[in-house]
Amino acid sequence: xxxxxxxxxxxxxxxxxxxxxxxxxxxxxxxxxxxxxxxxxxxxxxxxxxxxxxxxxxxxxxxxxxxxxxxxxxxxxxxxxxxxxxxxxxxxxxxxxxxxxxxxxxxxxxxxxxxxxxxxxxxxxxxxxxxxxxxxxxxxxxxxxxxxxxxxxxxxxxxxxxxxxxxxxxxxxxxxxxxxxxxxxxxxxxxxxxxxxxxxxxxxxxxxxxxxxxxxxxxxxxxxxxxxxxxxxxxxxxxxxxxxxxxxxxxxxxxxxxxxxxxxxxxxxxxxxxxxxxxxxxxxxxxxxxxxxxxxxxxxxxxxxxxxxxxxxxxxxxxxxxxxxxxxxxxxxxxxxxxxxxxxxxx
Ligand code: MRU
Numbered sequence: 418x419x420x421x422x423x424x425x426x427x428x429x430x431x432x433x434x435x436x437x438x439x440x441x442x443x444x445x446x447x448x449x450x451x452x453x454x455x456x457x458x459x460x461x462x463x464x465x466x467x468x469x470x471x472x473x474x475x476x477x478x479x480x481x482x483x484x485x486x487x488x489x490x491x492x493x494x495x496x497x498x499x500x501x502x503x504x505x506x507x508x509x510x511x512x513x514x515x516x517x518x519x520x521x522x523x524x525x526x527x528x529x530x531x532x533x534x535x536x537x538x539x540x541x542x543x544x545x546x547x548x549x550x551x552x553x554x555x556x557x558x559x560x561x562x563x564x565x566x567x568x569x570x571x572x573x574x575x576x577x578x579x580x581x582x583x584x585x586x587x588x589x590x591x592x593x594x595x596x597x598x599x600x601x602x603x604x605x606x607x608x609x610x611x612x613x614x615x616x617x618x619x620x621x622x623x624x625x626x627x628x629x630x631x632x633x634x635x636x637x638x639x640x641x642x643x644x645x646x647x648x649x650x651x652x653x654x655x656x657x658x659x660x661x662x663x664x665x666x667x668x669x670x671x672x673x674x675x676x677x678x679x680x681x682x683x684x685x686x687x688x689x690x691x692x693x694x695x696x697x698x699x700x701x702x703x704x705x706x707x708x709x710x711x712x713x714x715x716x717x718x719x720x721x722x723x724x725x726x727x728x729x730x731x732x733x734x735x736x737x738x739x740x741x742x743x744x745x746x747x748x749x750x751x752x753x754x755x756x757x758x759x760x761x762x763x764x
Contacts, residue, residue: 421579421622423463424471426543429482431475433463436580440621451480451499458506458513461612465581466655466691467550470512473503474543477520481539489535493524496539508703509664509732510655511693516546547583553688554585556746561591561651561686562600564742564749568648568682572605572638575666576618577653577686579626587653587686587744589619592628604630605647607638609666611711611729635668639675650676650683651744657685657692661737661754662699670733673740682741689745689762699734707731 425432431448437460438444446462448454454476457463463472480499484492500517507513523542527535565571571592578586585593592602604623609615616632623630633641641647650672654665663669663685676683696702709727713719721727743750747764750757 420625423468423580424475424547424583426475426478426540426547431472431479433457433472434580435462436464436618437462439580439617448475449479451476451483451503454479455503455506458503464614465576465578466510466512466653467553467582467587467688468580469507469510470516470690471543471547471550471583473500473513474516474520474546476503477517477524478536478540478543481524481536484532487532489527489532492532492535493521496524497521507705509705510691512655512688512690515690519546550582550688551584553746554582554587554590555594557587557686557688557744558585558590558594560744560746560749561684562595562598564684564744565591565649569601570603570605570646570648572607572641572647572650572672573619574607574615574638574650574652574669574672575609576614576622577665578619578622580618580622581653586622587688588651589623589628590686591651592623593626596626596628601629604628605638605641606630606632607635607668607672608632609668610635611715613715614666635671638672639678642675642679642681647681650681651686652683654685654687654691655732656696656702657687657743657754657758658696658699658702659692659694659755659758660698661740661743661752661758662702663735663737663740663743664699664702664704664732665735667730667733670735673735677739683735683739684742684744685735685740686744689747692758692762694759694762699736702732702734704733705731 432445484495577588606615606619654663656664712727
């Protein structure tokens with residue numbers, strides 16, 4: 418189970434499984450500077466909200482290691498500056514700034530005079546964020562099984578799996594934990610244009626781990642619901658506003674509207690670190706607009722004449738009223754989300 422490892426930190430170097438080449442090539446990129454971390458996140462070598470967060474935490478370790486000064490406060494100043502830069506790599510997933518802020522906060526309270534020890538402790542904090550994500554994934558999986566009851570035919574969108582996290586994923590965690598317990602799911606994966614994370618990543622990792630997965634085109638989702646083939650939808654998310662409005666991969670909103678029309682429950686699976694209590698509603702969530710080439714080309718082949726106008730918003734916001742429940746590591750949150758998200762975060 419779980420033979421895929423998206424992020425490794427070994428011998429002072431970060432290694433990222435290059436997700437741009439999956440499923441055709443499984444190759445790790447060596448990342449030895451904070452600038453390379455920025456590029457890897459921006460270019461989507463690594464992607465998915467929790468995975469970006471863990472990567473950024475190691476990016477902060479590299480930032481500290483690069484500092485040649487003997488003075489811990491110089492290292493802190495460099496980390497702050499590099500952290501602000503890293504946050505700009507991708508704007509929508511809040512886990513990126515969450516992890517950077519965590520690292521800076523921890524660094525600020527470490528009162529060690531020896532810079533070498535200080536750097537070791539910084540690494541320890543990144544490892545902690547990494548290990549906590551593994552535990553969180555597992556708990557989300559257990560909670561998903563509870564919420565799904567006897568439902569087995571599940572649609573997911575984009576990739577909120579092993580490749581988007583550090584172990585079982587969020588949306589996929591229930592499938593993996595279920596498999597360990599002898600519970601079999603039939604998963605439908607939207608292909609997820611423009612970058613095809615559903616077909617290239619979700620289908621790949623589920624298939625590799627022996628989970629029954631069927632890829633459908635994004636356009637087929639409503640039809641599959643109409644014909645009774647889907648009992649529930651589970652997606653991950655990049656940021657949840659305080660009122661429960663949720664940003665996730667572009668197309669999630671269409672899936673949510675269809676699910677609501679057909680009376681199919683829509684669950685969002687995410688760690689509580691993805692909830693941004695500083696934003697009142699989803700209107701405040703920054704939506705990344707990516708390069709038009711992602712729409713113009715599929716796997717390097719141009720699919721439309723040159724010069725045609727293209728738009729490429731990478732995320733959309735599903736209003737809270739279309740969400741049945743939010744599955745977190747601490748439990749399942751039902752509406753009213755504003756009240757119940759706050760309550761669970763304080764437990
Ligand atoms: O653009 P991506 O591939 O980073 O988008 C990823 C998603 O939208 C995921 O569903 C989300 O980050 C949740 S990952 C557990």
